[in-house]
Amino acid sequence: MRALARGASWCRRAAVLLALCVSGLAAAEEYLGREQFLAEAFAGAQPEVKTLWLTSALKAQAEHALGLAPMALRVRYWRVGERTAWILEEIGKEQPITLGVVIEQHRIERVRVMAFRESRGWEIRHDFFTAQYRGLALERDGALSREVDGITGATLSVRAVNRAARLALWFDARTESGLAAR
Amino acid sequence: MRRVSLVGWLWRWHRRGGLLVALFVLFMTVSGIALNHAPDLGLNRHFLGWRWLRDFYGEQAVERIGFAVGARWFTRGASGVLFLDRQRVAPCEGTLVGAAASGDMFVAACAEELLLLTAEGELIESLGRSSGLPAPLRGLATAHGAVLLAAPAGWMVLDTDAMSLESFGGSAAGIAPFAPGTPPATLRRTLERSDGWLSWERLLLDLHSGRLFGRAGIYVVDAAGLLFAMLALSGVSMWLFHHRRRGRRE
Numbered sequence: 001m002r003a004l005a006r007g008a009s010w011c012r013r014a015a016v017l018l019a020l021c022v023s024g025l026a027a028a029e030e031y032l033g034r035e036q037f038l039a040e041a042f043a044g045a046q047p048e049v050k051t052l053w054l055t056s057a058l059k060a061q062a063e064h065a066l067g068l069a070p071m072a073l074r075v076r077y078w079r080v081g082e083r084t085a086w087i088l089e090e091i092g093k094e095q096p097i098t099l100g101v102v103i104e105q106h107r108i109e110r111v112r113v114m115a116f117r118e119s120r121g122w123e124i125r126h127d128f129f130t131a132q133y134r135g136l137a138l139e140r141d142g143a144l145s146r147e148v149d150g151i152t153g154a155t156l157s158v159r160a161v162n163r164a165a166r167l168a169l170w171f172d173a174r175t176e177s178g179l180a181a182r
Numbered sequence: 183m184r185r186v187s188l189v190g191w192l193w194r195w196h197r198r199g200g201l202l203v204a205l206f207v208l209f210m211t212v213s214g215i216a217l218n219h220a221p222d223l224g225l226n227r228h229f230l231g232w233r234w235l236r237d238f239y240g241e242q243a244v245e246r247i248g249f250a251v252g253a254r255w256f257t258r259g260a261s262g263v264l265f266l267d268r269q270r271v272a273p274c275e276g277t278l279v280g281a282a283a284s285g286d287m288f289v290a291a292c293a294e295e296l297l298l299l300t301a302e303g304e305l306i307e308s309l310g311r312s313s314g315l316p317a318p319l320r321g322l323a324t325a326h327g328a329v330l331l332a333a334p335a336g337w338m339v340l341d342t343d344a345m346s347l348e349s350f351g352g353s354a355a356g357i358a359p360f361a362p363g364t365p366p367a368t369l370r371r372t373l374e375r376s377d378g379w380l381s382w383e384r385l386l387l388d389l390h391s392g393r394l395f396g397r398a399g400i401y402v403v404d405a406a407g408l409l410f411a412m413l414a415l416s417g418v419s420m421w422l423f424h425h426r427r428r429g430r431r432e
Binding site for chain 2: 030032033034035049071072073074075076087089096098114115
């Protein structure tokens with residue numbers, strides 16, 4: 001009983017400061033700007049800027065094919081010959097991740113993390129992860145042609161990159177050359 | 183005799199420790215299971231609107247401001263989402279600095295992102311820093327039928343087709359960014375309820391980790407963890423002594 005009373009007394013004396021816990025957002029990290037990404041994607045060649053309009057029908061098709069509904073009505077992309085480059089944003093856990101996807105002949109040539117705003121999961125920006133997307137295509141069921149190894153603790157970020165990769169491939173197939181190829 | 187007093191000592195501190203952390207154990211168990219199944223329970227989709235709790239989190243109780251475009255109001259919630267009247271539009275990064283009509287579209291400018299919307303509030307396209315936006319933007323104005331944005335380098339003209347910005351070549355004299363205003367009280371109240379950012383999952387995570395109470399809360403949870411470890415060790419020790427004693431008697 002005496003020990004219990006001493007313990008309670010200790011708890012009462014313990015100074016638990018009720019500080020305000022501001023759940024602020026992690027500061028955004030920008031790794032690659034648009035011009036730099038495009039210069040890398042097209043080896044310095046000047047790409048043509050094009051737009052893909054996402055009508056209600058196309059959005060419905062995307063949702064059916066990929067399980068994803070793109071938010072914007074207009075998607076901008078860049079093209080040189082058979083190569084297209086896309087800059088897309090996908091939500092990780094709570095914040096958008098800006099991703100650059102380069103596609104050539106309907107296969108991913110490279111994926112780059114351009115900006116990351118979450119407090120964890122930033123490991124996706126490293127080449128050891130993004131290199132897995134090279135050569136991937138879109139299957140008929142909307143999945144990528146090969147499974148991508150995730151990163152422990154970055155599950156939601158990895159899923160965001162997967163979504164962006166699938167969307168970019170799907171968009172690419174609906175550009176003029178994509179439709180002509182089909 | 184010494185072994186009995188050691189077991190007695192262990193038993194006393196095991197009891198004290200158990201009493202001290204009993205509530206912690208119960209809470210950690212319930213919150214841990216709930217967090218493990220948060221998506222299934224919808225904890226990340228249900229938001230808390232308690233003003234006192236949002237204040238505790240440090241949400242600034244500032245008067246909600248917005249920009250009126252005709253009879254419609256653009257505001258940005260604590261969750262970072264842009265609202266057109268009561269309608270959620272899209273996330274918009276940074277403080278809302280202006281909004282205007284451009285033909286049959288709307289342009290909404292946040293410090294780090296520019297949104298182009300249809301008259302119905304549907305997102306056409308967004309432009310962020312990664313896509314070439316000269317952030318941070320400080321304001322928005324219109325002049326000679328064009329939308330101007332106050333960028334770090336000065337006023338820039340927006341091309342809504344190309345979603346690009348070029349330096350404004352005209353005279354900046356007399357051009358002032360639109361000033362924010364206070365939306366009607368009914369709209370503010372509706373937005374207060376709609377703009378959820380503090381989910382049950384967030385609250386449980388912060389309680390489970392102790393972070394809700396800052397660094398001291400984290401240390402308290404650490405101390406509880408050490409007590410759990412002490413309980414496990416003392417419990418196993420007492421079992422061992424008891425097991426050996428019974429073995430010797432037999």
